[in-house]
Each structure stands twice: as structure tokens, then as C-alpha cells.
Amino acid sequence: MDGSAIKDALSLMDERGSGEGAGYVAYGIYPDFPDCYALHVFFDNIVEPKSKVDDLLSKWGVIVHQEEIPTYEQPRLKRQHIPWRYFFKPNKDLMVGSLTPEEDIIIKTVMGINSGINGALVFSSGKNMGVFKAAGWPEDVANFYRIDSYKGYIWLAHNRYPTNTPGWWGGAHPFNLLDWSVVHNGEITSYGTNRQYVESNGYKCTMSTDTEVVAYLFDLLGRKHELPENFIVKALAPHFWDEIDSMQPRERELNRAIRLTYGPAMMNGPFGIVVARSDGIVGFTDRIKLRPLVVGDDGDRLYISSEEAAIRTVDPDIENIYMPKAGEPVIGRVVI
Amino acid sequence: MSLGSVPLKYRIDIDRDQCMRCMRCVENCSYGVFRNEEGKLILNSRKCTACHRCISMCPRDAISLKERPVDYRSHSLWTGEAREDIINQSRTGKILLAGMGNAKEYPVIFDRLVLDACQVTNPSIDPLREPMELRTHIGKKPPRLEFKKNEDGDVDLITELAPNLELETPIMIGHMSYGAISLNAQRSIAKAVSKVGTFMGTGEGGLHESIYPYQDNMIVQVASGRFGVDINYLDRGAAIEIKIGQGAKPGIGGHLPGEKVCSDVSCTRMIPLGSDAISPAPHHDIYSIEDLAQLVRGLKEATQWKKPVFVKVAAVHNVAAIAAGIARSSADAVVIDGFRGGTGAAPKVFRDNVGIPIEAAIASVDRKLNEQGIRNEISIIASGGIRNSADIAKSIALGADAVYIGTAALIAMGCRVCGSCYRGLCPWGIATQREDLVKRLDIDSGSRQVANLIHAWTYELSELMGAAGINSIESLRGNRERLRGYMLDEGSLDVLQIKPIGA
Numbered sequence: 001m002d003g004s005a006i007k008d009a010l011s012l013m014d015e016r017g018s019g020e021g022a023g024y025v026a027y028g029i030y031p032d033f034p035d036c037y038a039l040h041v042f043f044d045n046i047v048e049p050k051s052k053v054d055d056l057l058s059k060w061g062v063i064v065h066q067e068e069i070p071t072y073e074q075p076r077l078k079r080q081h082i083p084w085r086y087f088f089k090p091n092k093d094l095m096v097g098s099l100t101p102e103e104d105i106i107i108k109t110v111m112g113i114n115s116g117i118n119g120a121l122v123f124s125s126g127k128n129m130g131v132f133k134a135a136g137w138p139e140d141v142a143n144f145y146r147i148d149s150y151k152g153y154i155w156l157a158h159n160r161y162p163t164n165t166p167g168w169w170g171g172a173h174p175f176n177l178l179d180w181s182v183v184h185n186g187e188i189t190s191y192g193t194n195r196q197y198v199e200s201n202g203y204k205c206t207m208s209t210d211t212e213v214v215a216y217l218f219d220l221l222g223r224k225h226e227l228p229e230n231f232i233v234k235a236l237a238p239h240f241w242d243e244i245d246s247m248q249p250r251e252r253e254l255n256r257a258i259r260l261t262y263g264p265a266m267m268n269g270p271f272g273i274v275v276a277r278s279d280g281i282v283g284f285t286d287r288i289k290l291r292p293l294v295v296g297d298d299g300d301r302l303y304i305s306s307e308e309a310a311i312r313t314v315d316p317d318i319e320n321i322y323m324p325k326a327g328e329p330v331i332g333r334v335v336i
Numbered sequence: 337m338s339l340g341s342v343p344l345k346y347r348i349d350i351d352r353d354q355c356m357r358c359m360r361c362v363e364n365c366s367y368g369v370f371r372n373e374e375g376k377l378i379l380n381s382r383k384c385t386a387c388h389r390c391i392s393m394c395p396r397d398a399i400s401l402k403e404r405p406v407d408y409r410s411h412s413l414w415t416g417e418a419r420e421d422i423i424n425q426s427r428t429g430k431i432l433l434a435g436m437g438n439a440k441e442y443p444v445i446f447d448r449l450v451l452d453a454c455q456v457t458n459p460s461i462d463p464l465r466e467p468m469e470l471r472t473h474i475g476k477k478p479p480r481l482e483f484k485k486n487e488d489g490d491v492d493l494i495t496e497l498a499p500n501l502e503l504e505t506p507i508m509i510g511h512m513s514y515g516a517i518s519l520n521a522q523r524s525i526a527k528a529v530s531k532v533g534t535f536m537g538t539g540e541g542g543l544h545e546s547i548y549p550y551q552d553n554m555i556v557q558v559a560s561g562r563f564g565v566d567i568n569y570l571d572r573g574a575a576i577e578i579k580i581g582q583g584a585k586p587g588i589g590g591h592l593p594g595e596k597v598c599s600d601v602s603c604t605r606m607i608p609l610g611s612d613a614i615s616p617a618p619h620h621d622i623y624s625i626e627d628l629a630q631l632v633r634g635l636k637e638a639t640q641w642k643k644p645v646f647v648k649v650a651a652v653h654n655v656a657a658i659a660a661g662i663a664r665s666s667a668d669a670v671v672i673d674g675f676r677g678g679t680g681a682a683p684k685v686f687r688d689n690v691g692i693p694i695e696a697a698i699a700s701v702d703r704k705l706n707e708q709g710i711r712n713e714i715s716i717i718a719s720g721g722i723r724n725s726a727d728i729a730k731s732i733a734l735g736a737d738a739v740y741i742g743t744a745a746l747i748a749m750g751c752r753v754c755g756s757c758y759r760g761l762c763p764w765g766i767a768t769q770r771e772d773l774v775k776r777l778d779i780d781s782g783s784r785q786v787a788n789l790i791h792a793w794t795y796e797l798s799e800l801m802g803a804a805g806i807n808s809i810e811s812l813r814g815n816r817e818r819l820r821g822y823m824l825d826e827g828s829l830d831v832l833q834i835k836p837i838g839a
Contacts, residue, residue, distance in 0.1 A: 186458070189454065189804060189806050189811065190812075191817055192817030192818060193812070193813055193815040195817075196711070196814050200706040201709060225480045227483070228483075228491065231481075241469055242467065257493055260473050260477050260500065261477050261480065261712070263477075263712065263810035263813070264810065266811055267811075268806045270459060270805070290459055
């Protein structure tokens with residue numbers, strides 16, 4: 001589907017935001033470059049920072065194609081950066097001693113650019129997918145990028161009410177690393193603990209916001225530790241000990257092991273989160289559901305939203321709408 | 337030439353109008369301050385230690401106490417204490433002994449840390465209405481879990497977890513041996529921890545038979561003297577702790593005077609009656625980190641790998657590197673004891689000058705283990721000068737998994753921190769083996785008071801966590817974002833890895 005319906009759904013919830021940040025991500029939008037990592041970069045100018053990024057990428061692989069991301073001026077949206085995209089193939093022979101050399105090169109270059117090159121920020125780095133975001137109202141950001149011209153099979157969208165870093169394009173959601181994209185409503189009170197955990201596992205937090213740790217946690221637990229999605233959610237929003245104590249032995253042992261091993265990955269504070277990967281999405285809330293989450297399921301399509309109204313905007317005839325329990329994952333898989 | 341006497345440390349006064357001559361003070365004072373001479377109450381203030389036993393037992397509040405009633409010529413460098421220490425040492429030619437923790441006026445870092453609370457952007461959580469989890473697991477954790485798909489399509493957990501201690505609160509009671517403290521004191525604490533669902537240390541004093549009923553809540557200690565250690569002792573404990581150092585006296589051993597080694601203590605410690613129990617400064621089978629790793633493994637083998645093994649070290653400058661070495665062994669937890677940590681007896685020069693504060697030690701150990709990517713694989717237990725639930729919350733936010741309290745538990749049983757434990761005359765029946773004094777400590781009320789204290793602090797911790805929008809203790813651990821430093825210098829902020837207030 002193209003991005004028009006998702007734009008309408010998100011714009012319907014304008015009063016949840018403040019016009020200072022909105023964004024979209026779509027999977028399946030670059031069928032011409034399916035094997036390349038699509039790096040979306042905000043450049044402050046295309047002279048100095050860009051030549052540094054070009055150099056760094058050329059060192060670690062081949063830039064198959066690059067161009068400015070087409071944008072269209074909007075009266076209410078002030079352009080702060082030049083959005084650029086690279087289609088990049090890393091040279092995996094250059095990453096010694098890694099089981100996933102391509103991904104590790106991407107992580108290394110993304111973190112290197114974001115923490116080391118002034119005036120450049122990589123905000124999207126997966127294959128055949130891309131994030132589009134800016135500081136502005138949902139409809140303006142959508143029109144700025146003309147997201148209705150992209151066709152994807154998974155869409156996430158987010159409308160921001162910033163308190164910490166208003167007006168910063170990089171602070172808008174979705175956050176992305178490799179295949180993982182995250183939209184997040186909430187504030188993570190365990191951020192200090194989670195940040196230390198991901199940083200001690202080689203990630204660098206550079207976005208001055210708590211949401212990026214969610215992407216890194218999913219990458220660490222999902223890609224590196226190979227946990228299935230429902231176990232990742234069990235680690236991030238675990239069952240209470242009271243519940244675990246009353247489980248059957250096998251189940252109890254499993255949940256206890258997850259809590260002990262992944263204690264520092266547990267996320268506290270109010271949140272509703274949807275994470276996407278090329279093969280599906282997972283949505284969940286904090287353990288006491290301090291933020292809303294509504295699910296719509298029409299058999300072929302899964303919708304997850306903060307508000308039912310947004311789902312009904314996309315699909316007015318939908319019948320199966322429900323609210324999942326606190327901490328319970330809602331998983332949608334892509335069926336080909 | 338005669339040095340004469342030094343001025344009185346404390347002066348006791350009796351309000352003679354109030355006094356009813358019941359002579360309770362005479363009976364209660366084990367230091368001999370009060371004398372009953374034919375119905376007349378005679379005082380010798382020089383013997384007073386400010387233990388407050390007489391004051392707390394006086395039915396008429398007739399006794400008052402004044403510290404340093406005699407002035408010296410004031411001088412900011414040559415304090416009264418500095419002058420008296422010199423006078424005493426020139427008289428005796430000996431090392432000065434002292435009890436309790438570091439008494440010097442260093443700034444207390446805990447008091448310069450402030451905690452966080454939530455408002456608006458995230459709601460605070462009410463512990464009365466929502467679950468609040470303080471359950472803490474002390475022990476080795478795997479770096480990651482591995483699963484395998486079975487024939488039914490389910491996933492099986494392949495990773496095996498090492499045995500962990502499960503605590504219902506992150507508060508444990510540290511090692512105070514039978515010998516240093518009385519059996520009644522140890523039994524009171526043992527009863528309290530088993531009631532609350534936490535653990536206590538035996539110290540290097542063996543395990544007395546009357547503690548056996550509480551053995552599932554005991555951490556047995558193997559220290560450099562190896563007193564009381566045999567396979568029965570190791571098997572009975574819930575966990576084993578190797579004591580390398582102590583915050584009150586890093587770098588030196590221990591000394592229990594022969595007078596305190598009564599027949600019961602001698603049996604429990606497995607040493608001759610009346611002999612001095614001297615623990616050497618180092619373990620004479622540990623001269624390197626690999627020797628320590630071998631001892632950890634040896635103890636694990638002896639107990640069939642069923643028990644967590646902790647290693648306790650004093651907080652000194654390179655504590656972080658030592659902890660990283662310990663983390664690489666099979667040890668399950670590293671106990672860090674800060675320089676405020678208590679003791680029955682320590683050379684004063686050590687107590688007051690050697691080691692670093694626990695706050696800095698926790699932060700630097702946590703940071704080092706994080707840098708090496710092994711923080712979650714080992715537990716950190718912090719001890720030494722923890723006075724209230726806020727100190728515990730701050731310790732955990734700096735990176736500790738749990739804390740040991742010592743002095744606080746003694747205060748809950750009557751101790752007034754007079755610091756004369758090494759004299760063996762504790763009138764509260766805590767740091768003494770004199771039968772008539774020990775009897776003063778009732779086990780039921782002692783254990784109730786200690787349990788009350790742990791309960792009270794646990795409640796306060798859940799309130800603090802709830803206010804910070806956190807409903808599980810793991811999310812407080814190492815969460816320095818929730819701390820700010822008040823009037824701390826930049827260097828300290830950097831070591832603690834916290835921001836200043838307002839930032």
C-alpha cells in the first residue's frame with residue numbers, strides 16, 4: 001500500500017503532537033536495490049560532511065547509487081537539513097572476526113558518522129526500507145517527502161510531542177538501525193540502565209533520546225542473541241515474579257532465566273512501542289500499561305495504534321478491534 | 337617526667353533532685369562509671385564510653401552526658417584528638433586501637449547525591465496499588481541465553497543457570513563473627529533474616545550449632561585464618577564468602593583477643609580455649625589473582641558447584657581492576673567494603689586513613705565491568721557505612737545489586753556506636769562474651785527490631801522506586817540518570833558518572 005492512508009491516520013491524531021516532529025518508515029520501497037543498505041542521511045550541507053561520509057563509506061564498501069531524497073517545500077515546515085540517500089554494499093572481508101560482518105560494518109559506520117562527523121546524521125540504514133522524518137506536523141512531513149508516492153508492505157508512523165529535544169529532526173521517530181525500526185510513545189525510566197547495557201555491548205547512544213536504546217536492544221537480543229520476538233518482549237517487559245512463581249516448571253524456568261540474564265534490558269516507565277523488521281512487526285506496552293495500545297486485525301492486515309480512530313480511518317469496516325493486556329506482545333508476520 | 341592525665345572525654349552528671357537512687361545505672365554500666373557507696377551514688381566519668389546504657393535505663397531521665405567538657409586551646413590543625421593520640425602513644429609506645437568505622441570528617445558522598453522523581457511526562461507509580469518488585473538474585477548470570485527448537489516446534493532453553501541466592505529485598509546483613517559479637521546478637525540477626533527472606537554472613541567465626549536452624553539464610557565465610565572452616569560448615573551455608581579485605585582496615589588481618597575466646601567460641605572457631613585468634617593479612621595460599629580463582633574453584637568443587645561463592649575486598653584505589661579479575665573467576669559476586677565500614681577493632685591509623693568511600697568504589701567497579709562487557713555476569717554487593725534506605729537506593733543506582741548492612745543492624749539491637757567493641761564489655765550484650773552482659777540481649781526482641789528495620793527500609797525503597805517510575809529493582813541498578821550530584825567536584829562527578837544538579 002502507498003503512504004496516503006497512513007498519512008491520514010496519523011494526521012487524525014494531530015492533537016497528540018505539537019507540530020515539532022513526525023515521521024514514517026516503509027518496508028519494500030526500494031525494489032531496485034534490494035541487496036543494498038539504504039542509508040538515509042541528514043546533511044547540514046553537502047560540502048564538508050558529505051565528503052567525509054563518502055570517504056568513510058568508500059573505505060568500507062561500495063556506494064552503488066546515491067541521490068538527494070526528493071522533497072517538496074511545505075509552507076509550515078522549515079528545512080533544516082538536506083536528506084540524502086546512499087545505496088551501499090559493505091565489503092564483508094573488511095570486518096574480521098565477526099559472524100555478521102555486513103551488519104557490523106553498517107553499525108560501525110552509522111555510529112562512527114553519528115558520533116564523529118559533524119553535520120551528518122544517519123537515520124535509516126536497512127535494506128529495501130527507509131525512514132522519512134522531520135520537525136513538523138504529520139501531514140506536512142508526509143507531503144514534504146511525498147510519502148504517498150512510496151509503496152510498502154509495512155508502515156510505521158509517529159507524531160511527536162517533544163519535551164527534551166524539540167525541533168530536532170533527528171529526534172523525530174521512527175528510529176532505525178539496520179532492519180529494525182521503532183516508534184515509541186513514552187519515557188523510559190530505566191534508560192540509564194538500558195543505555196549502559198547496550199553500550200557495554202558495543203552500541204553508542206548518539207540521539208540524545210531514550211527511544212534509540214529500544215532499537216539497539218532489539219538488534220542485540222534479536223540479531224546477535226537470536227531470541228524470537230516473543231522472548232525479546234519477555235526480556236523488555238517481563239512477567240512479574242508473582243506470575244512467574246505460579247507458572248508450570250518449564251515456563252517458570254524459562255521466564256526466570258530471561259529475567260536473570262536480561263535484567264539490564266528490562267524497560268521501565270510508561271511506553272507503547274511498535275518495532276518493525278522486514279518480516280513483521282511487534283507491538284507491546286509497559287508491564288502496567290501506562291500508555292494506550294489498540295490492535296485491529298482484519299485477517300490479512302494487522303494495525304497497531306494509540307487510538308482506535310486511526311485504525312478506523314484506514315479501514316472503516318474493520319470488525320476485530322481489541323486492547324492487548326499490559327506487556328503482552330502483539331506480533332504480525334509478513335506472509336508471502 | 338609524668339604526662340599527667342588527659343582531659344575527660346565525657347562527663348556524666350546526675351540531676352540529684354530527679355535521681356531516686358534506684359541504682360539501675362550502677363547495675364547497667366559495665367565500664368564502672370557508677371558506684372554505690374552506702375546508698376550514695378558516686379561517679380567516675382573518666383570510664384564513660386558514651387554507650388548510653390545508663391541514660392536509656394534511667395527511669396527519671398536524671399543522667400546527662402557532655403562530650404569534651406574540658407576545652408583545649410583551640411587550634412584547627414592540632415585538634416584535641418591529635419594531641420591526645422600523641423600523649424597516649426608516647427605513654428604506651430603502641431598502635432592505637434579503635435572500634436566502629438572511619439570517624440574522620442571526610443565529606444559523605446551519599447549526602448551529596450540526590451534522587452529523582454517523575455512528573456507529567458511519566459507517571460509515578462503507587463506501590464500501594466501497583467506491584468513493586470525488589471526481588472534480587474545474587475550470583476553468576478550467563479552473558480546470553482541459547483535456545484533450541486524441539487520436535488514439537490517449541491523452543492527449549494539450553495543454557496543452564498548457575499545457582500543464585502534469591503532475596504526478597506536487596507538488603508543483607510554483613511559478616512560479624514561469633515566472637516566479635518555475642519551468640520545472642522548473631523541469633524537475633526539470623527532469626528530476623530530468615531523471617532524477612534534475606535541473608536546474613538557468619539564472619540570468620542564458624543557456625544555455632546544454635547544457628548543451624550537458620551543455615552539456609554547464612555553466608556559462611558572463609559577468611560585468612562580459616563577459623564571454623566570444615567566441610568560441614570561449607571555444606572551448611574547457603575553461600576560461601578572468601579574474605580580478602582575489610583573496609584575498616586584494608587591490607588591487614590584480624591585479631592580476636594584471647595579473653596574473648598570462651599569455650600563456646602573456641603569450639604565454634606576450632607581453636608584452643610583462651611588463645612588469640614589471629615587472621616593473617618593476606619591469605620597465605622593467595623598471592624595472585626589466579627590463586628584466588630583456584631580457591632573459588634576449590635570451594636565450588638568441595639560443595640559440588642551448588643553454592644554461590646562471593647569474594648569480599650576492601651575498597652581501595654585499584655578496586656575496579658581487582659573486581660574485574662574476580663569477575664573472570666568462577667566467583668558469583670564481589671563484595672566491596674567501603675572505608676566507612678565498621679569493625680570490632682582496628683588500628684586507628686588504618687580505620688581513619690586507608691581505603692576509599694563505598695560510593696566511588698561501586699561506581700568505578702560498575703563502570704569497569706561495563707566497559708569489559710561482563711557487568712551482568714557477576715553481582716556487586718556494597719557495604720560500609722550504609723545508614724538508611726536512601727543510601728541503599730543511591731548505592732543501587734550507582735551500580736550495586738544489593739547491600740550489606742552491619743552497624744545499622746547493631747543499632748537496631750541497642751548499639752549506640754560508642755566504638756568500644758574491642759574492649760569486650762558491651763553493656764548492650766552485643767560485642768561481648770561476658771555471660772551476664774550477653775543475657776541482656778533478648779533474642780526475640782532483638783530479631784524483631786532487626787526485621788522491623790529491614791521491613792521499614794524495604795518499604796521506603798519501594799516508595800522511592802515508585803516515585804521514580806520504576807517498578808522493578810533491576811531498572812534502578814546502575815541507573816545513574818536518576819542521580820544528581822550536589823556540591824561535588826568535577827573529578828568526583830566523573831568517577832561517579834553522574835551529572836550535577838539541574839543538568
